Amino acid sequence: MAVKVLQSIHVPHRKNTEEMAPVRFDSVKTVIIPMAMHIGAPAKPVVKPGDSVKVGTLIGEAGGFVSAPIHSSVSGTVKKIDDILLSSGSTCPAVVIESDGNMTPDESIKAPEITDFDSFINAVRASGAVGLGGAGFPTAVKLKVDPERVEYILINGAECEPYITSDTHTMVDNPDRMYTALAMLKRFYPKAHIIIGIENNKKKAISVMRRYSDNVENCDVCALPASYPQGGEKVLIYNTTGRIVPEGKLPIDAGCIVLNATTLSFIGKYLMTGIPLVTKCVTVDGSAVKNPQNVIARIGTPAKDIVEFLGGFKEEPKKALYGGPMMGISMPDLEQPVLKNTNAMLFFDEKGCRVPEPSACIRCGSCIDACPMNLMPTELEHARVNHDIERLKALKINLCMECGSCSFVCPAKRNLVESHKLAKLYLREASAK
Ligand code: SF4
Ligand code: SF4
Structure with missing residues (x-):
C-alpha cells in the first residue's frame, strides 16, 4: 500500500534484545502499584492494609469516565497505601502488596461474554486497558465512539524508539491474541479499514502479522520506512492514511482510532481469558545493564528488582529512563515500579548519558x-x-x-x-x- 511520509530522522536502532525470547520474572517480593498509571482521574483504592488479594483482584476502581480500574498483580497481603513520587514530579497513592509467591488467580476471573457493542466496551473498561505504548489513555474511552465515524483503525507496531523491542515481541510471540482482538474490532467497527503499521526493518513481525491479517476482512499490514518518529500518533495517521488530525482535535475527528500493538494484544488476551492487566513485557537495556533482555514483569515490580534478576548493573547507572532515549522520562530512583504503560526501562552509565554543552545557534535550520x-x-x-x-x-x-x-x-x-x-x-x- 502507498505510504506518505512526514519529515523524519534516522536514529541508531540499538535493538539489542530483538532476537532474545522474553524471560518471565514472577518472584518479586513486594509490588508498588500507583493509582495513577493512565491519563485522567487516578483510580480510587478499594483495599486497605491487611487485606488479602489474589492475582487480578480489583484494588483500585476507576476514578471517573476518563480513568481505568487497577488490579493486583500478585497474590499476597496489602501492606500499606502510601504516596509515591512519580517521574512527572507529582505524587499519588500507591498500593504496596507483599507477594506470597504463589501467584494465585482471583476466583472471579473468567473470559467476558461479548454479546453487543456495549458489552465489548464494558469488557475493555473492566480489563484495565490503557494505551500501553506510553500514552496511557484509557482504551475503553478511545473505543467508545459511534462505529459509523470510524473509517480507519490503525495498529501502531512501528516501535521507532532505539532499544525498545517489547511491541515487536508481543506481535511475533502472541499473534493469536492479536488475531482475536482484530476479529472483535472488525465485528464492531465493520466499515473500518484496519492497518497494522510496522517499520520495514521488522521483517519477522511483518510476515507474522500478514499471515494473520489475511484472515481478517479489510485488514492490511503497512511496511513503513524505519525512521523516527514513525510511531508518533499523528505521524502514523498521516503516513498510513494521508489524513491530518485537525489542530486541537482527536484522531477520531479524522475518522481514525489508533491502538498500540501491545494494547491490542492485551485486549485479545483478556477476551480469551478474562485476566486483567497485571503483567507487562518491558525492554531492559542501556549501557549500565549487564544482560539486556525483555522481561515479562508483574506491574508494580521495582526497577532495581528486575535488573537484579537479570544479573545486575555493569556499573552504577547515572541515568534511568522509563521509555526510549528520545521520548523517555527520567526515573527519580530505582524503586520506581513497572507501570501499565512501561514499555522499557533503560539504564545508562556516565559515558552513556553525558549531555554535551550547548553552544550558540548557528541558524542552520x-x-x-x-x-x-x-x-x-x-x-x-x-x-x-x-x-x-x-x-x-x-x-x-x-x-x-x-x-x-x-x-x-x-x-x-x-x-x-x-x-x-x-x-x-x-x-x-x-x-x-
Ligand atoms: S520536539 Fe516538537 S519541535 Fe522538536 S521536532 Fe519534535 S515536534 Fe518538532
Ligand atoms: S537552527 Fe540553531 S537550534 Fe536549529 S538545529 Fe541549527 S543550530 Fe540548532
Whole structure:
C-alpha cells in the first residue's frame, strides 16, 4: 500500500534484545502499584492494609469516565497505601502488596461474554486497558465512539524508539491474541479499514502479522520506512492514511482510532481469558545493564528488582529512563515500579548519558527540517527565552509532540525539546491566570 511520509530522522536502532525470547520474572517480593498509571482521574483504592488479594483482584476502581480500574498483580497481603513520587514530579497513592509467591488467580476471573457493542466496551473498561505504548489513555474511552465515524483503525507496531523491542515481541510471540482482538474490532467497527503499521526493518513481525491479517476482512499490514518518529500518533495517521488530525482535535475527528500493538494484544488476551492487566513485557537495556533482555514483569515490580534478576548493573547507572532515549522520562530512583504503560526501562552509565554543552545557534535550520509537525524549533526556543506567550501561540507550540528530533539533529547541541516542554508549562500557567 502507498505510504506518505512526514519529515523524519534516522536514529541508531540499538535493538539489542530483538532476537532474545522474553524471560518471565514472577518472584518479586513486594509490588508498588500507583493509582495513577493512565491519563485522567487516578483510580480510587478499594483495599486497605491487611487485606488479602489474589492475582487480578480489583484494588483500585476507576476514578471517573476518563480513568481505568487497577488490579493486583500478585497474590499476597496489602501492606500499606502510601504516596509515591512519580517521574512527572507529582505524587499519588500507591498500593504496596507483599507477594506470597504463589501467584494465585482471583476466583472471579473468567473470559467476558461479548454479546453487543456495549458489552465489548464494558469488557475493555473492566480489563484495565490503557494505551500501553506510553500514552496511557484509557482504551475503553478511545473505543467508545459511534462505529459509523470510524473509517480507519490503525495498529501502531512501528516501535521507532532505539532499544525498545517489547511491541515487536508481543506481535511475533502472541499473534493469536492479536488475531482475536482484530476479529472483535472488525465485528464492531465493520466499515473500518484496519492497518497494522510496522517499520520495514521488522521483517519477522511483518510476515507474522500478514499471515494473520489475511484472515481478517479489510485488514492490511503497512511496511513503513524505519525512521523516527514513525510511531508518533499523528505521524502514523498521516503516513498510513494521508489524513491530518485537525489542530486541537482527536484522531477520531479524522475518522481514525489508533491502538498500540501491545494494547491490542492485551485486549485479545483478556477476551480469551478474562485476566486483567497485571503483567507487562518491558525492554531492559542501556549501557549500565549487564544482560539486556525483555522481561515479562508483574506491574508494580521495582526497577532495581528486575535488573537484579537479570544479573545486575555493569556499573552504577547515572541515568534511568522509563521509555526510549528520545521520548523517555527520567526515573527519580530505582524503586520506581513497572507501570501499565512501561514499555522499557533503560539504564545508562556516565559515558552513556553525558549531555554535551550547548553552544550558540548557528541558524542552520536543521531542526526545522527535522520537525515532523513543520514547526520552527529555534524560533520556539527564542520565544520561550523571552517569555513571549503570544509568539509561542502563533508558532503553535501546542502541536509539538516532544519527539526530540530537533534536539537530536542540532549541531549546536541545544536542548530544544526541554525548552518546548517548559514553554508549554508557561502557556498552561498563563491560561490558568
Ligand atoms: S520536539 Fe516538537 S519541535 Fe522538536 S521536532 Fe519534535 S515536534 Fe518538532
Ligand atoms: S538545529 Fe540548532 S543550530 Fe541549527 S537552527 Fe536549529 S537550534 Fe540553531
